[in-house]
Amino acid sequence: MALVLNQEQSMLRDSARGFISDKAPVSHLRQLRDARDATGFSRELWKGFAEMGFSGLLVPEAFGGSGLGCVEAGIVMEEIGCTLMPSPYLATSVLAASALSRGGSDAQKSQYLPKISDGSLLAALAIDEGAKHRPLMTKLQAVRSGNGFKLSGDKAFVVDGHTADLLIVAARSAGSAGERDGLTLFLVDPKAKGIAIERTAMVDAHNAARIVFDNAEVNADGVLGEVDQGFALLEGVLNIGRAAVASEMVGLSEEVFGRTVTYLKERKQFGKLIGEFQALQHRAAQLYVDIEITRAAVLKALQTLDASFDKAGAAVAVAKARAGTTATLAVQEGVQMHGGMGMTDQFDIGFFMKRARVCQELFGDSNFHADQLARMKSY
C-alpha cells in the first residue's frame, strides 16, 4: 500500500476541508467560548456533519454508516485540527462507534450505531481517573448486584461527557489496579440514578466532564464485550483514538506552521522582512521537516490499523508520541515567531497552543507512548 492518500481519500479530504473551513473557522470556536455556550459545540453543524456522512464514517454499512477505515477517520480529524472545530466527532463517531462495532452484541449495535450514524445520539468514553492517562490503573468498581452491576468511583477528562446520551465506562470488575484482567466496559445511561456529571471547561475551550458514580446500576445487557476481559477491546479503541488525535495534531501543526510562515513573509523589523533572518529561516525549516516526518508516521499508523489491527500498537505509539512533540514545537515556535502578537487573545495562535496541550494529554502523552514502545520492544 502506498503511503499517500488515494483518489477517494483525497476527495474526502477536499469535502471535509470545504465544509469545516467554511462553516467552522477558528472564529466559530471563539464565539462559543466567548458566549460560554452551554453545549460547547453547534448542534446545527453536527447535523450538517451527519448529512455529509462524516458522523457514520466508521459505522458498518449494515448499521447505516459508510464502513470506512481509520485513514478516512484521520482525514476528517486532520481537517478538524486545522480550525479547532469543537465537535462530537472524536467521542461519538470515532471512539464510541469503534467500541460498539468492535465489541458490541448485535442488539447493542442495532440499538446505537444507526443513531450514531445519523447524528442523533451522542456518546462519550469514560476512562481516565487520575491526572495522567493510565488505563491499566482503572479503579472504578463494578460490583455484581442481582442481574447486573453497581458502579462506584470517579472519572475525569471525559470528552463530551456533559452532552452524552450514552456513556461507555471502563470499570474494574475483578482484580486490582494495574492488572490486565478484570476490566469490563459498560454502556451506561448518563441519566441513571447515582451519576453526577460536572462539566469542566478546559483550557482549550473544548468540552470535558468529571463524572462521579455512586452505586449506579447497570443491567447485564449493558456489558460491552466480555466481563473481566475488556482490556483488549479498550486498548484497540484507544489505539484508534490515539491515531485520530495524532491526525488532529498534524492538522493543527500544519495550520500553525502555515500561519507562522505567512507572518515571516509580512512582518518587517530592522527594515527587513523577519523571514530574511537566517535564525528564523532555519527554525522554520526544522519545523517543516518535523511536521512532514510526523505526517508520514501518522498515516503509517492509520494504514496499519486498517490493514493489520492487532499489530498496530507500535505504529500508533510512534504516531501519538511524534505528533505530540511536533505539535508542542509547532505552537511554541508559532507564538515565539509572532512575537507580542502571539501572546494576544485577539490572535488565533493561542487557541492552537491550548488545544495542542490538551491533545498531548488525550490517551497518553509523548512520554507515555515512548514508555509503551520500550515495553513492546522489551527494554
Next chain:
Amino acid sequence: MSDLEKFRSETRAWLQANCPPEMRKPMTSDDDTFWGGRNTKFSSEPQRVWFERMRDKGWTVPDWPREYGGGGLDPAEHKVLRAEMAAMGARSPLSSFGIWMLGPALLKYGTEAQKQEHLPKIAAGLIRWCQGYSEPNAGSDLASLQTRAESDGDDYLITGQKIWTSYANYADWIFCLVRTDATAKKHDGISFILFDMASKGVSTKPILLISGYSPFCETFFDNVRVPKSHVVGTVNRGWDVAKYLLQHERAMISGMGERGVGRPLGQVAADSVGSDEQGRLEDPMLRGQIATFEIDEAALSAAAERAVDLAKAGQAHPAFSSAMKYYGTELNKRRHEILMSAGGVDALEWESERSRGGARPRAWLRTKANSIEGGTSEVMLGIVAKRILDLPGA
C-alpha cells in the same frame, strides 16, 4: 491473487532459495560491504555467490531498465523486493556510488552511447566510481569550484584539486565537476564529465580522519586528457546534472538514519547497562532517550517510504531530499551518541580484540561527517527555507 501478490510470493521463494544464510546476518565490518570494481575481491564465498545471483537477475539495480543490466521492476515491484529483503535481513549485494548517484543522473541526462557504455558495468559491479565535487575552497559553496577544463581539439585538459573524494584510491572512474567557462557566472560555467582514474595526471592521497580511517582522499589532476564526448548533459550546464545527482546522494545519506546495527538499540544497551526484574533498562534516562530515538527512527522510515510513494505519484517536491538528508544524518549522529553512552567505558577501547579494533568508537566518529558530506545540515535547512518555504532572501 493479484499480479503483485504473485510477484511477492515468487520473490520471497527465490530469496529464500538463493540468499546464503551468512548474507542474512547484520553487517559488522567494512569487509561485509561489496563495492565491485576492477581490483575488487570478495571477502567470502557467500558474498560472491549472493552478488552473482542477484546480478544475474538484474537485482543489483532492480528498477533500472533491463537493457542496461537492471531488473526492469516497476515501483510497486521494487517496493515489494525491498520489503522482502528487509524482512529476511538480506544484505545489499552491491554497494556503489555508480548505483546511488551516477546511474540516476546518466539515466536522465546521458546520451544513449553513454548509457550503453557505463550503466551495464555499474550494474555488474565491474567499474567502481568516485565523486569529484568538493574542492579545498569549494565545500558548502560548491559552485565556486576552480578545477578547470581547457579545450584542446576534441579533448579537455583538466587541472585542479578535489577533496573529500570518497574511496578515490580504490575507484576506477570518476564523475567530476569542472569549470569549462571561467568567464561565466559561477553556476553557469560548470560541466559534468566522466573519466578513468588510471588516466595520466591523476593522483590520490588518502586523508587520515578522526576515526583513524581514511575513507576520503585528496585527488589531484595535472593536465588530464579527457575526450569531450565524456561530458554528460550540456557543456556549461553541468550544475543541473550536479544538483539532480545531489538529490540522489542526499536520499542515500538520509537512509543512514534508518540503517540500524541489526539488533534493537534497547537490547544492545541492555548488554552493558543491565535490566531490572521487569526487563526495563537499569538506566531510566537512557531508556527514555532510546525510546524517543526509536520513535523518530520509525517516523523517518515512514517518511522515506512516503517520499518514494509521493515521487511515484508525481507529488514530490524536488528539494524534499534535502529535508530527509538533514533529518536522517542528525538522527544517525544521535544513534551513535546513544551507542557510545550505552557502551560506557567498554565503548572507549580503540585497539583491542574485544572491541573488534574499536569498531564502535570509530563508527561513532565517522557519523560526524554525515551532517557535513553531501551538503551540511545548515545548507540543507537553507535549501528547505528557500525552495520549499519560499522565504524571502533565503
